[in-house]
Amino acid sequence: MATYILRRILQVIPVFLGATLLIYALVFLVPGDPIAALFGDKQPPQAVIDRLRAQYNLDQPFIVQYLHYLGGIFRLDFGVTFSGQQVTDVLARTFPVTLRLAVMSTLIAFGLAIIIGTTSALLKDTVYDHAMLVVALIFVAVPIFVLSFLAQYFLGVQLAWFKPTVGGQNDWGDLWLPAMVLGVSIYAVSMRLTRSSTIETLGQDWVRTAYSKGLPRRRVIPVHVLRNSLIPMVTDTATQFGVLMVGATVTEGIFNVPGVGNTLYRAILAGETPTIVSFVTIFVVLYVLINLLIDLLYGVLDPRIRYVK
Numbered sequence: 001m002a003t004y005i006l007r008r009i010l011q012v013i014p015v016f017l018g019a020t021l022l023i024y025a026l027v028f029l030v031p032g033d034p035i036a037a038l039f040g041d042k043q044p045p046q047a048v049i050d051r052l053r054a055q056y057n058l059d060q061p062f063i064v065q066y067l068h069y070l071g072g073i074f075r076l077d078f079g080v081t082f083s084g085q086q087v088t089d090v091l092a093r094t095f096p097v098t099l100r101l102a103v104m105s106t107l108i109a110f111g112l113a114i115i116i117g118t119t120s121a122l123l124k125d126t127v128y129d130h131a132m133l134v135v136a137l138i139f140v141a142v143p144i145f146v147l148s149f150l151a152q153y154f155l156g157v158q159l160a161w162f163k164p165t166v167g168g169q170n171d172w173g174d175l176w177l178p179a180m181v182l183g184v185s186i187y188a189v190s191m192r193l194t195r196s197s198t199i200e201t202l203g204q205d206w207v208r209t210a211y212s213k214g215l216p217r218r219r220v221i222p223v224h225v226l227r228n229s230l231i232p233m234v235t236d237t238a239t240q241f242g243v244l245m246v247g248a249t250v251t252e253g254i255f256n257v258p259g260v261g262n263t264l265y266r267a268i269l270a271g272e273t274p275t276i277v278s279f280v281t282i283f284v285v286l287y288v289l290i291n292l293l294i295d296l297l298y299g300v301l302d303p304r305i306r307y308v309k
Helices: 002-028 034-038 046-055 062-074 087-122 127-141 144-158 172-202 205-212 217-246 249-254 260-270 273-301
Strands: none
Touching: 002 062, 002 273, 062 273, 087 127, 087 172, 087 217, 087 260, 087 273, 127 172, 144 172, 144 249, 172 217, 172 249, 205 217, 217 273, 249 260, 260 273
16 A cells, blocks of 8 residues: 555656646747736836846746746745735635635535435436436536526525625635535536446345345445445546636636636736646646545445555
């Protein structure tokens, strides 16, 4: 196990270097001058522009800029935004909001996938099963911005059950509406995986053996069936959680959630290289760590899985 974990951690290094280099190169190749864009139509003296370009190392060749940034990462210095804020301060302000939204959305999707997927498998080929598959297909097909606008209009404006926008107040209770939209939009795939995996598990020898020993269904389903059916769904849900941690940009924009996705979108529009690359760098590491935890969780869910040299 220790060797496996060490090997996976070492694999993070080339992923980290490759991702940051690629992102930095893409940002570097974007046309236009981000410093000039800061001032809009009223351009300052050239001396001011030159001083700002030197401050942010934008007057240096690409590789020099990248090495400056890489050195800052190892010193835990992710740079300064064009507005003068530390990138770490911006991340510390926006990341907890996105984290709360991702946790709530994932729990909603996870719960729906387990309940509906398992019951659909147990009631295979019934009206309920076909209805749930159709509903899941609808949620997969409908774009997230359509779901967001519908939920915002009907649940937020017409019925006034939830706040239609989040804004500065972003506690757990304020994020219910965007969390529900994200949860139902991503649950469909996990639900279908849970259903198919449960159907397959129900036909296994150990399930028939458990029934032949006289174990009740309330014991067989959660212990022998559900546990062995969770691996595909856990993989998909954890992957979706990693995606949500990067920021659900569209949903955060529609509901005015001051999270990572919204901030990153504005940074891209403004051409703020330090903000873009720093955020993406942290997301790459976070996403790899989440996938490492998924691999380790396999051994807990299925004892047949062993990590060998």
